[in-house]
Amino acid sequence: MKKLEGKIAVVTGASKGIGxxxxxxxxxxGAAVVVNYASSKEGADRVVxxxxxxxxxxxxxQANVAKKAEIEHLFxxxxxxxxxxxxxxxxxxIYEFSPLETITEEHFHKQFDLNVLGLILASQQAAKHFGAEGGSIINxxxxxxxxxxxxxxxxSATKAAVDAITKSLAKELGSRHIRVNSINPGMVETEGTHTAGIMESEGRQQT
Known part of the structure; x- marks a missing residue:
């Protein structure tokens, strides 16, 4: 029997890359997986x-996790x-890099809405749908x-918020048998990092 046989998992942003x-x-x-995507149906279908x-x-x-109605639909x-x-x-x-002088409200809210608000909305729904035996949230x-x-x-601020939220929710939800943990990867070669030119920039800095 496989380790996750009979388990059901939702993975947000799973049409490409790490997801x-x-x-x-x-x-x-062994888990049955719900592959969430925002816009890349082709990528999500390929994973499925x-x-x-x-x-x-x-x-x-499909669901934009920063939208409450859409995240409710996902679950x-x-x-x-x-x-x-x-x-x-x-x-x-989402990750967008910008020097201080060119940061806009759109730049700020776009990242915080998806990286932070979306995580909270998804966690909120997951906590409602986990059974009496609890569950696991991995950020x-x-x-x-x-x-x-x-x-x-x-x-960086959005990810620092993720770390803080993870620690807080772990304490808050532990009594309900819900585990909350985070993984903090370093640079990972994905379609997104190549499109943004991050891997190439990192390579130049290391040579």
């Missing part, structure tokens, strides 16, 4: 197809399809919460 890899690994461990072709169970559900679809929820991986996020933070690179003040 896609997490979704596929959870499925490989890979999981199913490997003998797993998965569905794709309602999870409940309708699989009947329960055991694991939430809060992976959806994907970042090493930038402590490294605080130049031009990354807003993004």
């Amino acid at each position: 896609a890899s997490i979704a596929k690994q959870l499925a490989a461990e 197809d890979e999981i199913i072709s490997s003998g797993g169970k998965a569905i794709a559900v 309602a679809e999870t409940q309708r399809t699989f009947g329960k929820l055991d694991i939430l991986v809060n992976n959806a996020g 994907i933070s970042s090493i930038v919460s402590t490294l605080t690179p130049p031009n990354g003040s807003v993004y």
Whole structure:
């Protein structure tokens, strides 16, 4: 029997990159996976197809996690399809780097709405849908919460908020058998980091 056999997992922002890899690994461990995406239906469908072709169970559900009605739809679809929820991986996020003088309200709110508000809304719904046995919330933070690179003040602040929220919710929800943890990865080569030119910039700094 696989480690996560019979478990149901929601992974936000799972159409590509880290989220896609997490979704596929959870499925490989036996979990049925809800692959959430905001706009890349093609990417989400590809992840679902890979999981199913490997003998797993998965569905794709569109939702902008920063929108309350859409996040409610995501968890309602999870409940309708699989009947329960055991694991939430809060992976959806965005990173934009900007020097202080060019930071705008849009730049600020875009990142905080998705990286912080979205995480809270998803966690709120997960806590409602976990059964009496509890569940697990895993927040994907970042090493930038402590490294605080130049031009990354807003993004770093969102991830520092994720770290603080994780610690607070772990204390708040522990009595309900809900575990809350975070993972703070360093630089990971994904479609997003290449598109933003981050990997190339990092490579130049290290040579």
